[in-house]
Amino acid sequence: MTNKKTLTALLTAFALSSPAAALDLNAMSDEERALFGAEVRSFLMENPQVIMEAVQALEDRQADAQAQADFELVSDNKEAIFDDGFSFVGGNPDGDITIVEFMDYRCGYCKRAFGEVEKLLESDGNIRFIVKEFPILGEQSVLASRFVIAAKQVEGMQAYKSLHDALMSYNGDITLAALRRLSSTFELDTDAIEARMNDDTVTQEISQTRALAQQLRITGTPTFVVHDEMLRGYLPYDQMRAILEEKRDL
Incomplete structure (x- = not known):
C-alpha cells in the first residue's frame, strides 16, 4: 500500500470518528503533534485492520459516487x-x-x-x-x-x-x-x-x-x-x- 493511500485511509478513519478540529495538526504544538503521531502509530500497530476498513469505506463511497454519476449520464443520453x-x-x-x-x-x-x-x-x-x-x-x-x-x-x-x-x-x-x-x-x-x-x-x-x-x-x-x-x-x-x-x- 502506498504512503499516500495509507494516509488517506488514516484520515478517513479519524474523520469517521473524530471532530474535524481534532485533525487540525497545524493547531497543535510540536510536542502535541509528536504525541498524536505516536498514539496513532501505536493504535495502528495494534489494530492494523483499521486501515483496511478505512480504505474499504473510502472505496465504497467512491463506487457509490461513480454509480450515481453513471446513472445521471445514462439519463441525460x-x-x-x-x-x-x-x-x-x-x-x-x-x-x-x-x-x-x-x-x-x-x-x-x-x-x-x-x-x-x-x-x-x-x-x-x-x-x-x-x-x-x-x-x-x-x-x-x-x-x-x-x-x-x-x-x-x-x-x-x-x-x-x-x-x-x-x-x-x-x-x-x-x-x-x-x-x-x-x-x-x-x-x-x-x-x-x-x-x-x-x-x-x-x-x-x-x-x-x-x-x-x-x-x-x-x-x-x-x-x-x-x-x-x-x-x-x-x-x-x-x-x-x-x-x-x-x-x-x-
Whole structure:
C-alpha cells in the first residue's frame, strides 16, 4: 500500500470518528503533534485492520459516487443510447428490457462476453440487444467495424449479425482479405460492401458512437448499459442475469 493511500485511509478513519478540529495538526504544538503521531502509530500497530476498513469505506463511497454519476449520464443520453437509429438491434426488438454493448472486435473480454450475452438472449426471449461499434484497439478494429457497418448498410441487419458473430469468434489478424473471405461464406455482395467501407455514412456512425462514449466517459470495452446502469467490463452470465432481474423489478 502506498504512503499516500495509507494516509488517506488514516484520515478517513479519524474523520469517521473524530471532530474535524481534532485533525487540525497545524493547531497543535510540536510536542502535541509528536504525541498524536505516536498514539496513532501505536493504535495502528495494534489494530492494523483499521486501515483496511478505512480504505474499504473510502472505496465504497467512491463506487457509490461513480454509480450515481453513471446513472445521471445514462439519463441525460437516453435517446442516443437506446434509439440512435443506426446501431444493430437484435434479440427481441420489443423486449421489456434492453442491453446495450459498446464493443471492439479485437477485445478479448468482448469475445468472452459474447458467449454470455448469446446465452442470455437464447434463454430469455424478452431482451432487446443493441450493439455499439466502438473500435478503440487499433487499425484492425476500425477496419472490422467499417466492414460490418458497410455490410449492414448494403445487405441489412442479418448480414451484420452474421459477420458480427463470426468476428467475435475469430482469433486471427483482421485484414481486408480475411473480411472478404468471411463475407463470401455468407454469400454477401463483398464488392459492394468493400466499396461502401469508406463512405461518409460509415464514418458518421463510428464518429457518433465515439462521441457518445466520450459523453458517457467510456474508455474501455466491453461496457454495457442495462436500463439505467452502466456496467464497465466483463460480467459472467449469472451476474448479468441477476442484474436483469433486479432491473425488471424496478
